[in-house]
Amino acid sequence: DTAVSQTPKYLVTQMGNDKSIKCEQNLGHDTMYWYKQDSKKFLKIMFSYNNKELIINETVPNRFSPKSPDKAHLNLHINSLELGDSAVYFCASSQDLETGPLTNEKLFFGSGTQLSVL
Amino acid sequence: SQKIEQNSEALNIQEGKTATLTCNYTNYSPAYLQWYRQDPGRGPVFLLLIRENEKEKRKERLKVTFDTTLKQSLFHITASQPADSATYLCADSGGYQKVTFGIGTKLQVIP
Numbered sequence: 152d153t154a155v156s157q158t159p160k161y162l163v164t165q166m167g168n169d170k171s172i173k174c175e176q177n178l179g180h181d182t183m184y185w186y187k188q189d190s191k192k193f194l195k196i197m198f199s200y201n202n203k204e205l206i207i208n209e210t211v212p213n214r215f216s217p218k219s220p221d222k223a224h225l226n227l228h229i230n231s232l233e234l235g236d237s238a239v240y241f242c243a244s245s246q247d248l249e250t251g252p253l254t255n256e257k258l259f260f261g262s263g264t265q266l267s268v269l
Numbered sequence: 270s271q272k273i274e275q276n277s278e279a280l281n282i283q284e285g286k287t288a289t290l291t292c293n294y295t296n297y298s299p300a301y302l303q304w305y306r307q308d309p310g311r312g313p314v315f316l317l318l319i320r321e322n323e324k325e326k327r328k329e330r331l332k333v334t335f336d337t338t339l340k341q342s343l344f345h346i347t348a349s350q351p352a353d354s355a356t357y358l359c360a361d362s363g364g365y366q367k368v369t370f371g372i373g374t375k376l377q378v379i380p
Contacts, residue, residue, distance in 0.1 A: 155312075191372070192356070192372060192373060193370075193372050194313070194358065194370040194373075195370075196367060196368065196369070199367070207367055209367075241312050241313075243312070256301060256303065256318055256362065257303070257315045257318065258303075258305075258313070258315065258360075258368060259315070260312030260313050260314070261312050262310075262311055262312050263310070263311070263312050
C-alpha cells in the first residue's frame with residue numbers, strides 16, 4: 152500500500168484551464184502539505200493543513216485553492232493556469248508530536264505530479 | 270528569515286569512499302535538522318533527524334553531525350555505493366509545520 156498517493160502523475164494542459172490534483176494518505180497523520188518543486192529543483196512549501204484546518208498559506212496566488220474534505224485527503228485546485236505554474240507538485244504528510252500539534256518532523260512525500268502548462 | 274544552504278554543485282566520488290555533504294543555516298539554530306534522499310521522478314524520502322542538543326547521529330552507513338557554533342550539519346555516507354547516487358536534501362524544523370528545504374546536493378558515486 153502506498154502511504155501517500157497523489158494523482159495524476161502527469162498533467163499536461165493549456166494555459167487558462169482549471170485543474171485539480173488529488174492526494175490521500177493512509178498513515179493516520181494529522182497534517183498534510185503541498186510543496187512545489189520548480190525547474191531548479193527547489194522544494195518550497197505552499198500549504199499545510201492540520202486536521203482539515205489551514206495552517207500555512209505561503210504567499211501562494213489565490214488561483215491555488217487547497218481543499219481538505221477529511222484529514223486523510225488534501226486536494227489542490229488550480230484556476231486559470233499560467234506558464235509559470237509548470238513544476239512538480241508534491242503532497243506530504245506528517246504526524247503531530249507529543250510536544251504539540253504544530254510541531255512535526257519526518258515528512259512522508261507522494262511521488263509527485265508533474266504539471267506542464269502549454 | 271532562515272535559509273538552508275547546500276552546495277548545489279554535484280559531488281562525484283569513487284565507490285567505497287566516504288561522501289560528505291554540507292548543510293549550513295543562516296539565522297537561528299533550528300530545533301532539529303533533517304536529511305532526505307530524492308531520486309529522479311520520486312518524492313523525497315526521510316533518512317535521518319538530528320536535534321540541536323545532539324552532536325552526532327548514526328544509521329547504518331549514514332552519519333549526521335550538528336554544529337551550532339558553525340551553524341552547520343554534515344551528512345556522511347561511508348563505503349559509498351553506486352546505489353547511493355541521488356540528490357540529498359537538508360531541511361530545518363521551521364516550527365509551526367514550516368519545514369524549509371535546501372536546494373539539495375546531487376551525489377554521484379562512480380563504480
